[in-house]
Amino acid sequence: MLLRCPSSAFCGHHRRDYIFSSGFKAPKTLEFAFRMEHINRGKNESRSSSLHMRKQISCCQSSSINHEDLSRKDELLVHGVSDTIVGVLGGGQLGRMLCQAASQMAIKVMILDPLESCPASALCYQHVVGSFDDSATVQNFAKRCGVLTVEIEHVDVATLEKLEQQGVVCHPKASAIRIIQDKYLQKVHFSRHGIPLPDFVE
Structure with a gap:
């Protein structure tokens, strides 16, 4: 006798297996259909597994491509190695920030500072x-x-000239640094260039 699970009509995950009572021998046509259903189910599961694997491979390839694109974008930030060495008088905090920005452009910066452990060192x-x-x-x-x-205005302007x-x-030029060193100048x-200022005296 062929039996069906009563809840099979309402359950979305019911295994569609045929249940036979003990001692009952299924007809060959029904037995053949039963076997074919299991074979088809195996094929569908295999296809589903293969599709899932392809999606994983595709995701990995996409991740690799995105990583390569990011690497190329990072490389674009570097404008090129320069053999010219930029000499900086002073190695304080401003000198450190200058070195940090220059390193992103592959510019070599040499500093002159009396402190061995100055910030830019x-x-x-x-x-x-x-x-x-x-x-x-x-x-x-x-x-x-x-x-x-x-990176500091307290330098020997006469030597720079x-x-x-x-x-x-x-x-900047020595003439500009000379002006910077003197607040009155x-x-x-x-004032000569029309920049508004409060009243000042020498």
């Missing part, structure tokens, strides 16, 4: 320990750099 290309307001030290330092700049005459590229300079 950990990030710069090379740290020369020496005074940045000593004329001889600054001139020797400039020979090792392609361009010279400052001499270096400019010798063809050393300095940014700063205000006079601003």
Whole structure:
């Protein structure tokens, strides 16, 4: 006798197996249909497993491609390695931030600072320990750099003017640093260029 589970009509996950009472022999046609149903079910499960595996492979490939794209984007941030060494007089906090920004563009920064453990020393290309307001030290330092700049205004302007005459590229120029060093000259300079200022005296 062929039996059906009463809840099979309402259950969405019911296994569609045929149950036979003991001693009952199913007809060959029904037995054949029963076997074919199990074979088809196995094929469907195999297809489902294969599809799931393909999705996983596709996800992995997509993840790999996205990772490569991100790597390429990171590479675009680097503008190229430069052989020119930027010399910086002073290695304080501003010098450290300068070194950090320069490293992202593959620019070599050499600093001159009297403190061995100055803030910029950990990030710069090379740290020369020496005074940045000593004329001889600054001139020797400039020979090792392609361009010279400052991160502090308390430098020897006369030495920078001499270096400019010798063809050393300095940014900012010594004349600008001379104005920066004197607050009165700063205000006079601003006033001449029409920049509003409060009243000031020498």
